[in-house]
Amino acid sequence: MKESKINLLEQQRQSIITEAVTKGLNPNVKMKDSGVEWIGEVPELWEVSKLKNLFILQRGHDLTHEEFNEGEIPVYASNGIMGYHNTITTKGPNVTVGRSGSVGKVNYVETDFWAHNTCIYVKDNKKMI
Incomplete structure (x- = not known):
């Protein structure tokens, strides 16, 4: 019952x-x-499409602890901000997802940032958007 x-x-x-x-x-x-x-x-007004046609999931960029610096750009890793740098690798707003360490942890990032190699981020597929 x-x-x-x-x-x-x-x-x-x-x-x-x-x-x-x-x-x-x-x-x-x-x-x-x-x-x-x-x-x-x-x-009726919706268009059905495969997700791979809308965006690409891109692996973040390598950055060793020795390469961190006193910049103002947040470095997003699998669990959120892990430090700062002076170089932007990814435009905000964007979404990151942990791919190692905190696997599956999602972060919404409003500003430009450095996407660390422990996460993946959403990259627009310009062919569709």
């Missing part, structure tokens, strides 16, 4: 999330088939 209630609540939760993401503030928005079975319908 308890398992059944949990299952129903999980289904309701997923339904609410799907409704909020696809229809947002307009419950009467026209929908179309996405062409992807597991996605289902999406708003």
